[in-house]
Amino acid sequence: MNNTTPPGHPASQEAAARLGDTVQEVYARGIADQRDRLLASTPVILALFDGTGGRLLLHTPGRPPVQAPPVPDSYRLLKDLAHAPVAAFRLAASPGLSTPETRPRLTGTLIRASAGLVSAGIGPEEARAGRALLNLCLRLLAEPDGGPHAQQERTARFARACAPLLLHLVEKAAAVQVGHWAWVLDDWQERLGGSFDGVYAAANTLYVTRTKNVLFTVLAQYLGEEVIGERLFLFETPEFTTTPDRMLDLLTRIVADREIGRAFFGHGRVMDVELMGDATRTALREEMARRGRKAVLPTKAPYDSHQWPWATDPTNGTGPSTLTAVRADH
Structure with a gap:
């Protein structure tokens, strides 16, 4: 007697939904745990757009967060x-x-x-x-x-x-804003000492301000170009403003997902991108070929590229640029 439930059957759909809900529940708990571990071990700087020149917060392990003085x-x-x-x-x-x-x-x-x-x-x-x-x-x-x-x-x-x-x-406004945040980061860099070299930082942006983003660019002066995409991030949000908690959640997810990437594929940053991306490229080529069309696809950059603020140049960085290559190296 065959007890297999046919695909598309309500029971199959319910089982899949339960599996998805349970997986997401476990994942959410893991993110919360990772956030606690991150803040307990690593300094974090959050740079939030607020319409008045920005808002910077410094999270230091073992201490309450510090909010920088506002722009004049x-x-x-x-x-x-x-x-x-x-x-x-x-x-x-x-x-x-x-x-x-x-x-x-x-x-x-x-x-x-x-x-x-x-x-x-x-x-x-x-x-x-x-x-x-x-x-x-x-x-x-x-x-x-x-x-x-x-x-x-x-x-x-x-x-x-x-x-x-x-x-x-x-x-004139830019000079005031940049001068202020440079003064703040000078102070924080001195305050953190050697631990500043391991700081994580993130700025948020709306689509229209992602390029030439002020707060991200100021942070890059202090953290260095070599940590862009590694410990310095530009988060595109659906609104001009967001909350520190939301920023921390996004940052924590990146850190947590990189643990998964290293464990499963041997490279943490494969989880920084759409995991189905490489398979999608293959599927698109096949679908477009069947229609007599050439697939429109971007070039691939290495996962560990440090381009600002997104990776598109395949000559920038080293290492593999596809999930297949990462798995082959693992």
Whole structure:
């Protein structure tokens, strides 16, 4: 008598679901244990985007986490000034966005900001650039909309006029932000001494800020290019902001998965990527060939590449670049 349940049968589906749930439960417990072990043995720096220049936290074994002092207020003002023409441009370029309340409210905010620059805590050069930028915004908002062609020309002139002022303010804001975090990391590096050489660090980013990411780039100056992808990570998150707990969970998963990679395949970083990736490439080639098409696939970089912030160059790094090669070496 055959007691095998046919595939697709409700009992088979239920058994598979139970197996998956049980495996995930065990895995989650393992991650929690790994997190405790990581924080008990290794310094960890978390760099979180927060809209005001960032937030850095230092976890040191045996001590409560330390949050660094925030970026000076002048950074936020300079950045907000640089953002002002974007808002004005949007309202002028898209009349549908302008309601009886929005344009007067933005105009009033720009006027008050311009008047307050004298005592805002930024240098006279930055204050002049900021006031000039706000005046350009006010003039744009005061002009009648006109027809689509006139509107397009007006907003184009406005953007060109704003660009050098905007870039000047961005440069000043970057100097404040980078100078602050360099000061913080100087202090933490001295405080940690030799243990800084083993620190793990991670910054979070939204898709649009992943390249040239400020916090990640600052961290790279102190940890070194050779640890990118090894102990220094850039986590892409679905929102601009995230929580320290979420960052720690992501970091812990990487560390825990690398233990699994070493045990099963002889190379920890095979678990940094989609494990089915190599098999998927083979399957895609076969599927596309059956359709008379060439598979569109990226080049492969070694697992231990230190490219920033993602690995695509096969000449950067050493060692195997496919799961098959890793298994052959194991």
